[in-house]
Amino acid sequence: PQYFSDQGHPVPPNYNPADWIMAVAQSTPEHELDEAGFFPSDVREEEKGLDPSDDNEGYLFGSTGRNSFLIRNPGKKFNDKQHISSATEVKLLFARELQNVQRNKKATAARFIFTTFLSLLVGVIFLGVGGKDPSDPVNFNGQFGSLLIILMMSMFGTAMPSLLAFPEERPVFIREYSTNHYSVSTYFISRLCIEAIITAMQIMIGILISYHLVDLQMNFFLFFSIMYTLAMTSTALAVLLGCAVEDPKMATEFLPLLFVPQMLFAGFFIATHIIPGWLRWAQYLCSLTFAVRLSILAEFSNCADETPLPGVENLCKRALMSNQANKDDVWWYWLVLCALFIVFRLSALFLLKKKASKFF
Known part of the structure; x- marks a missing residue:
């Protein structure tokens, strides 16, 4: 919430920040978001992803960057109805x-x-x-x-x-x-x-x-x-x-x-x-x-x-x-x-x- 306030788009009271992100992105022109500082340069140093051919059973990395993902236990079907206790x-x-x-x-x-x-x-x-x-x-x-x-x-x-x-x-x-x-x-x-x-x-x-x-x-x-x-x-x-x-x-x-x-x-x-x-x-x-x-x-x-x-x-x-x-x-x-x-x-x-x- 503080981040959005700093950029001139404060989150309204009792409002889900995730919903507010979508509302701001859909209602505000991209150049205004850029000027407000919503698109800072990515200065992170990311390590190279693991090679799928390596013997790293149970782990698989896709491409590096923001879309990197981790899949545990390949071959098993994911149960989308799982929930915490x-x-x-x-x-x-x-x-x-x-x-x-x-x-x-x-x-x-x-x-x-x-x-x-x-x-x-x-x-x-x-x-x-x-x-x-x-x-x-x-x-x-x-x-x-x-x-x-x-x-x-x-x-x-x-x-x-x-x-x-x-x-x-x-x-x-x-x-x-x-x-x-x-x-x-x-x-x-x-x-x-x-x-x-x-x-x-x-x-x-x-x-x-x-x-x-x-x-x-x-x-x-x-x-x-x-x-x-x-x-x-x-x-x-x-x-x-x-x-x-x-x-x-x-x-x-x-x-x-x-x-x-x-x-x-x-x-x-x-x-x-x-x-x-x-x-x-x-x-x-x-x-x-x-x-x-x-x-x-x-x-x-x-x-x-x-x-x-x-x-x-x-x-x-x-x-x-x-x-x-x-x-x-x-x-x-x-x-x-x-x-x-x-x-x-x-x-x-x-x-x-x-x-x-x-x-x-």
Whole structure:
């Protein structure tokens, strides 16, 4: 790409350089290409090709120069359907995704800077609230609110880039897939691997700051597991929506659909059992609902088991009841989160494969 830029014909964004070579060659007069420096003198020193009569079994060179070619194992029929393994495809695609992250340093840095800033902001606002007496309604509201805000931050901060990534990279993917460079599944797996790594780093940075500033009482690694599972599930839903659209601008229109239902079914604004029964089933599509239940069980279970003073309500116990969080159902909450991740990812894979059949 840099070579074409130097000659006055820069490669457009998301354009295959090989296609651009053909476009420039067919649309630009030869004398202009010569003046631009596309035909430099060949100063290479090439060795003489091997004589076919020599005893070099398995090798045969044609004429020297640009058209020199090498044929291995003469006499054997070439199989034009040969292809590299899926593992090799994933390896090469993952390496390319890693290079893209390194090249796009500003976007990657901004992602971590925003996470750090927001975690510091939440941590300072809710400074030490997790260690205060939960029997005080003011303290308890702060504890529950800080927990919900941290969970929502992890969901929003990781889902947004994934929602916009697929529409932006769709032209490159369609071109390469249409020429059988790789399969949809290997492309999807490589994307999943790089997303899992970046998401883990982003969540870890956010938790290291907010967990200690807010002074949460649950186990650190348990909280990381909840946050990371929520983030990956939300990312899977974002990828599904991203695969459904072709325009990045259209993808931003889906943001309310991605976030608003999650907040409504989280149990903070309204208890889930108050929601009309015919609509209550939608909570099983909202990963934030089950992440909240796991979090409040880990944070408030101890105080929920305490016997309050006469005339004082146990707020921890009431929070668990209003959100239908049950200790015996912890395994079920984890199962739903994992199932949502798998269903959303497989649905996105199917949708992407279907979309790939249409060449833009």
